[in-house]
Amino acid sequence: MHSKSFGDRMLDVFVYGFLILLGFSTFYPFWNGLVISLNDGMDTALGGITFWPRKWSLENYYVVFRDNRIMNAFMVSVARTALGTILSVLCTAIFAYGMTKKELVGRKFYMVMCIVTMYFGGGLIPTFLVIRGLGLMNTFWVFIIPGLISVWNMIIFRTFFMGLPDGLEESAKIDGCGNWSTFFRIILPLSGPVIATLGLFTAVAHWNEWFLPSIYITNEKLLPIQSMLQQILSTNIMTEQMSKLDSAAQSRMTAMKSVTTKSLSMATMMVATLPIIAVYPFVQKYFVKGVLVGSLKE
């Protein structure tokens, strides 16, 4: 029984070999990015920076942290993520609690109205025109209001609330609580795990969004970090393209400049990734549960 067959041993070799390769290829880009951001920009230009910095330097980070535009964009992202997540989770939870009430007049109709939006949408252009028509372009609120209610999250909240014992609400009623105070005093404090899960996903989505801001926001003071990073990276590519076309001497100059841009954009990328890497170990145990909560509905 315990003597492994040839096939089983081959399987082990394959399994561990494959997973080590996968782990390495996932980890390496982060590591290499970090190393480049910690290496002297001019030295990086000479090439060969892979696993370890050759010429340590914090200069890239000094430049990034002293750059008002980047720091401002970082703060816009922080503000948007904090406010957007709190308001969205709270409003969606209130909505979901209301939808659990059997006596709610119009409940079936409301539910159908919600579910339809999960299958049909207006698409990019009509949505863009609505946002524009409401005067939300170039305002901070364009980050918060359109995403305030998530139907998907509402359904997960609702399922969770319906799983709570009925006795809880009844005893709160007897003690004189109305629906709102029952929600805030009894239901919300009991919803820790589901709030953590949905809060995490909402926060990550807020932090990572770059495309909508790039079409809704033209005022640079309101641009979040990911959109800012996208601009930095795309100008970086342009320099690399240009350096090939130019004459030898010029290309040398542009190459030097582009390499410095490379170190700077790596440092900016690290700064933009930092919040996610920082919270990731703490919330990991929640999100696996969260994914399964979500997939049960399907």
Next chain:
Amino acid sequence: MIKQWDIQLMVIPALLLIFVFSYIPMYGVLMAFQDYNLFEGFWASPWVGFKHFSMFFHSPEFWSIIRNTIIISLLKFVIGFPAPIFLALVLNEVRHMAFKRVIQTVSYLPHFLSWVIVAGFTMSILSTDNGSLNILLQKLHLINEPVGFLGKAEYFWGILVSTNVWKEIGFGSIVYLAAIAGINPSLYEAAAMDGAGRIKQIFMITIPSIIPVISIFMILAIGNLLSAGFEDILLLGSNPVLRDVANVIDTYVYRVGITNQRYSYATAVGLFKAVISVGMLTFANMFARRSGNSLW
């Protein structure tokens, strides 16, 4: 209704938001049949029937857009869909729990990064400017000169699919791992008694047991089949050299709609895609229903 104003107050503001941000845009789709004029607005703009649709069908880019959309989405489906299943099967064979946990933790992480960051990493690794891949290939003497991977049309689809797999393989495997965890262990014991090795057990027990989960996710994936992707293509395919292979329906809608402000035309193109997607979802579900695993 007046008696229950407090509960209605919980739901009505939310429903209003859904109405404004989901239903009004749905209604706005009708402007695909108009010559929408920003100054006259939706109500005063003239109706033109299928003019924009036929313009799209006759545009010189039509065939390359359709070809790219179909090929990119098929590649993503054929490689990107089984990849997490494969990873879950492989992870399930790991007996060292600590190793398994490390690999899982690392492989989930890219899912939480924005496409901007992932594209940034991709550009850095593939860069001619001392990108790690070029360094590696040169050290192995497979190439003499750095290759500009992101500036060559023939590599674009491969790069796109690889980065997508890189980003989502770990996270996608979670549901399959959960399904595998739910398999009754006595099935494996019985198979081992009958003399099945581990490879045989994978094919005879593990895979058949997770087929229902696989088919549900497959139906969902088929519904999205025409979504070749948007952010990834926009970011990685920004080089004008790649336009011929990187132009898909969604990036086209963005370019003609937002950049060139041809609102009605872009909406018509978007609607064309939505209609086909709904059709494919219905079709996929019909097949799945025959096999007994339908979504609705």
